[in-house]
Each structure stands twice: as structure tokens, then as C-alpha cells.
Amino acid sequence: MYTVRDLKKTYGGVTALAGVDFDVVPGEVHALLGANGAGKSTLIKVLVGATQPDSGVLELGGQPVSFSSTRDAAKSGVAIVSQELTLFPHLDVLENLFIGREPLIGGIAIDRREMRRIAAPRLKAIGLNVDLDRPLGSLRLGEQQLVEIARALLEDPKILILDEPTSALQAAETARLLEVVRSLRDQGVAVVYVSHFLEDVFAVADRITVLRSGEVVVARAPRDELTLAATVHAMLGEAESRSSQFDVAEPFRGAAPAHGPLVLEDISVKGVLEPVSLVAQPGEVVGLAGLEGSGAHDVLDVIFGLTRPTQGQLRLPDNTGWPGNMNRAVRAGIGYIPADRKRLGLMLDVSIAENIDGVKSGPLKRGGVFLNRRMRRQRAEHWRDALGIQMASPSQVVGSLSGGNQQKVVFAKWLEADPTVILLDDPSRGVDVGAKEEMHAIIAQMAASRKIILYVSSDLEEMAHVCDRVIVFFAGRVVGELSNDQLSENALMEAINVGGVDTAGIDNDGSTPKPAVMPGRRR
Structure with a gap:
């Protein structure tokens, strides 16, 4: 049993933990919930020695x-x-699994055969079937997250803390992971489960x-004593009844000119995308949905100059073609908000x-070198x-912010650059229900500013809610x-899994209705 009593921690006068008690019991899945900034991350860091409490x-x-x-x-x-x-993209999958604890032959050479033997049952347990000799950086984010989980399982932990383990996983991967969590619990492992996906929490937590x-x-x-509504109320207090602070009728400054x-x-x-054609208009939020490897993410990489197309034509709003690299894409008015904000979206320190x-x-070189501190602060x-x-x-280190506020800084970075096209890759990944609502309002406001938005998300309900x-x-x-009345979570789930869209009878069969339209959503 792992217990903490009267835990306190402050950062620069801001209270992160105010006398927290928390128990972790063997053979139990204990969910830790809270809105962004509630103190979850700080508590977890204390539990694993990454932060010392006051x-x-x-x-x-x-x-x-x-x-x-x-x-x-x-x-x-x-x-x-x-x-x-915490993985190393340039190393292969097998090396990432055993970093710092590689078995040796004769105390000298690394025994990759033994590494494969040890890893096999853990990889099978979580349903991860990838080439172990492949560079980890070539895997999709969801696959990388499963590698991280497999690496932790190789430690045979007594207490396993899972921080947003399903945030980058597709539905089938999530279901498999929850099975693994239940199996670990039944083996006597104590699991601390942190997630903003409350349906997952209620499916697995004790x-x-x-x-x-x-x-x-x-x-x-006890999970059975709580409802989803009561849990959200506990997380947000009276906040869930507040109206959004963002007014879509007031576009951001620097609204894009006609383009x-x-x-x-x-x-x-080659080997990734077959001929793809699409047109996205100013002020439109266009979703790209599909399972891992479907090609949806690859379209974003082409537009941002990260992947060279083998054929076809790309025409950007400024009437230029494929940018060739990331810096040219930025100068052509393309912004990219990635799913992995910690590694790709921010400078944490x-x-x-x-x-x-x-x-x-x-990349834009707009007076940044000589920009005075006062202007940057403004x-x-x-x-x-x-x-x-x-x-x-403004001088606060961005790594000390909660996940939701860090993501807002990523949005702010690109909005300050004033692009005409914004590519969103799982923009609300790992943020709570309150922050997610604010993200949706920000996206609506960007569209109201006549920006073109391409949107990829692992959350199909969110995609149906946000996209035109x-x-x-x-x-x-x-x-x-x-689109329109055809667009629902159920319809998307069926389409990405069966590989086709059957519009006949969608939303007319008594299935889950289309989510309510958010204030200011475009039609």
C-alpha cells in the first residue's frame, strides 16, 4: 500500500496541493480526476519522485x-x-523498451535475442504488433504510447501510474489497454489511472x-456510487454552468484578409496515400477522420512540407505550391498545432x-531578435x-502550466503568427472537459476570423461536434x-472501421443523436 498524508506543494506562491491525502491499494484501480490545474500532475510527480513536496x-x-x-x-x-x-525517436523499438537495463552476453554485448524473448509477452498483452527493428520515431503517436506502456510493464511494477494512457489511442487499442489494466489489477498490481476520458474511467476504475x-x-x-454528471460537477464545481468566455462574434485580432x-x-x-483531392474554404473546419495509418495524419504532413508528395498538386491559399519544408510552410501562412505539445509544440524550459x-x-523573422521585453510581455x-x-x-516557465493552459499557449503562438491555414492534430488531447470546451470555442473563433482549419482527432464525438x-x-x-445531419460519432465510427460511408438512414435509426451544436458553430 502506498499512502500520502497532508501533502502540500506551492509554486511561486500558487498552491498546487493543499493538504492532500491519497491511498493506493494493491489489486485496485484508483482513478485520479480533476480539471486542468487541479493538482493531479503535481501529485503524480510527488508519488514518483519527480518533484519533492513542501x-x-x-x-x-x-x-x-x-x-x-x-x-x-x-x-x-x-x-x-x-x-x-520519454522515448528516443532515433532508436529502434526494441532499444527503447530496454534502455538502461539491456541484458548482456558475457557482460559485454547486448543480447537482442533475449530482449525479444522478454518483450514478447508484454507486447502481446497490449496488442502491439510492430517491427521491433523499426525506428521508434517512424511509429504513429498511438503506437509510441503503447511502447511506453510496454516498457513500464517490463519493470513488473507493484504500483503502476497511468497518466492519460488512452489519449492517443484508437477505440480498439483503448479497449485492449483497459483489458490489460484489469488483468494487472487481478494480479495484485495497484493502478493509479489518470484520464480525462470519463467513460474509460467508469469502465475500469474501482x-x-x-x-x-x-x-x-x-x-x-466507489465507482458505483458516482455518476458521470456528479463527477463532472465535482471536477468543475459551478464552472460547468458557466457560459463560454469566448464570443465567436468577436474574431481574433489580425483576422485573415481575403484569400x-x-x-x-x-x-x-507512395505506400501511404492514394490520390487524394479536397478543397477547404476560408472559415471552414474540415475534419480528416480515420484509423491509425489511414492517411488522415499524412495529409497534414504533406501540407506542412514534412512529406513530399509523389504526384499531384497542392495549392496553398497564397497560390503557391508544396512548400518543401516546415519553415517555408510557415512563411506561406500554414500553422501546425501537434498532438504532442510537450515535444513538438512548446519549449518547456x-x-x-x-x-x-x-x-x-x-521562421517569420518579424523583429523578434530586437523585440524588447516589454513588447513581448504585452x-x-x-x-x-x-x-x-x-x-x-508572462515570464513564468511554460512547463509549469497545466496541460490545458500549455495547449492554449500553443494556440497563442500560432495565432500571434496569424496563419491563413491551421492544421490541428488532436488539439484537445489530454485536457479536461472544461478546457476542451474552451478549445472548441477558440477553434470557432479562428474560423470566424476566416482561417482555413483542417482537424484530425482521436475523439470522434468531438470531431462531430466541432467540424462543418x-x-x-x-x-x-x-x-x-x-456533413450536416449525417455527421455523428456513430456514423464516423462505422465509416472509419468499414471503409465507407453509408448515408442512408444515418441518425434516423434511434442511435446516439448528433451532439448539440456549440455556441457560434458555423453551418
């Missing part, structure tokens, strides 16, 4: 403990799978604890102000007010499109 008592097996690092905690049987991947503003508001409640559409004509990438100015002073304060970023000051229309991909090709 005060409080930690006991493992009845004995006081104080871990100096995550490696120190792992040696005592406390392992974590973080939402932010106990639920909710934090709000650094305090425990629901303590170890043409984004056009793809028979774009192909620098200030909020520097992050927000990163694109404008970097820009950050503008976006703080426009997007509702909760920060102590969704183009469905299967096996590298476009198999159909859904």
Missing part, C-alpha cells in the same frame, strides 16, 4: 519513503507511464478521487512570452486575456464525406 508524509508498505527520482521510485516498484513520451484547486473534493469513492481556398488535387505519397513569440520571431498578456490562459506572469464536415480516410484513400 511538506507531508509518504509511506510505501508502511515505511516512510522519499524518492529522489523516477528511477529511484521504479526500483521500489512504482512505475509511471506519462502522457508526455475507486475515484477528485481534486479541485489542490484539494480533495471526492475521496476514494483563396486550400486545394489538393490527386495528391499521392523557457517563458510563456518567449513561446508565444517563437514562430513570429523564428503580446503574451493579450493572448492571456483572449484565450483565458491561467498564468502568474468530415472527410473519411481508409487505407490511404478518401472513402467518403459526412
